[in-house]
Amino acid sequence: MIDVILLEDEPVLRAELGEFLEQTGYAPQCVASLAEWERHFDVRRHRLAVIDIGLPDGSGLALIQRLRQDGQQLGIVVFSAHNTSADRIDGLATGADHYLGKGCDLDELEAVLAALGRRLGLQQSQQRWRLELGAGRLLPPGAPPVALSRQDLLVLHCLVRAAGEEVSRRQIVQALGADYLDYDQRRLDTQMRRLRRKVQSESGQLLPVKTLRGSGYCFYAAADVAE
Structure with a gap:
């Protein structure tokens, strides 16, 4: 299974997204803050990330910018309530691969992650x-x-x-x-x-x-x- 790290501070939505990711074939690591991200993010394991922007201890955009400056090649999807045209442009310019607004159909999130996985050459395990x-x-x-x-x-x-x-x-x-x-x-x-x-x-x-x-x-x- 492909490991996805999910950064979302709202507990109910985090649980819903984590369950959705699991049901669609991913192995989700769910974290609620930048501090938890630092403890759990593993560059060797996590190849996809779903990141909220407004967090209790900082900015998701700042995290994305730092990841890109560090040369991290993981696929990044922003999943945020801030979803104006300016927000999306800012997120993509900072280094996100895709920008989705909260409230979108979760099938769109699944499609975006699948497309990122194909682009990055990620494959699900074929063990029987x-x-x-x-x-x-x-x-x-x-x-x-x-x-x-x-x-x-x-x-x-x-x-x-x-x-x-x-x-x-x-x-x-x-x-x-x-x-x-x-x-x-x-x-x-x-x-x-x-x-x-x-x-x-x-x-x-x-x-x-x-x-x-x-x-x-x-x-x-x-x-x-x-x-």
Whole structure:
């Protein structure tokens, strides 16, 4: 997974963006201030950054200017409530690669990060995951196996056998043996959150499942299914 460092001081938005980045296939490091940035930014690991401008202990623009003066080549996206034409020009002139206003569709943020990743030659890991149906477990690459409940196994089977493709909510609900029209969609969202936490807790790996808002999910890593 590609590591992204997110600098945003507003707690609710920081949590929302962090979850969104994780769901779209990135490994986010979320920080709330310039001081936290200094403690957590790792030039060897972080190749993309999403940076707010107005921070409690300084200016995001000043940080971007310093990063560029130091020769840092990471891709930088400004994500700010200050979104006039003059603000955008100032941000891009300072060294940001893209400038997005808060309130934009988060799919645009995902598209911008993907474009930056391509330009910088960043690629997601192609290590293979393995779903073992008989044993009822998921084998993340280079990590301990994760035992699965029957429901989690059914959901992952639906996703892994179509790895790289969109799987609709209807397909997943039907794989669970439920009637889509009578099914409470919040149950599926809750199950996916629990499954992500379980995989990360037991294996140390982020589950490579992207949420396709309003439509379904995608298992975006290379994967195999074993009977």
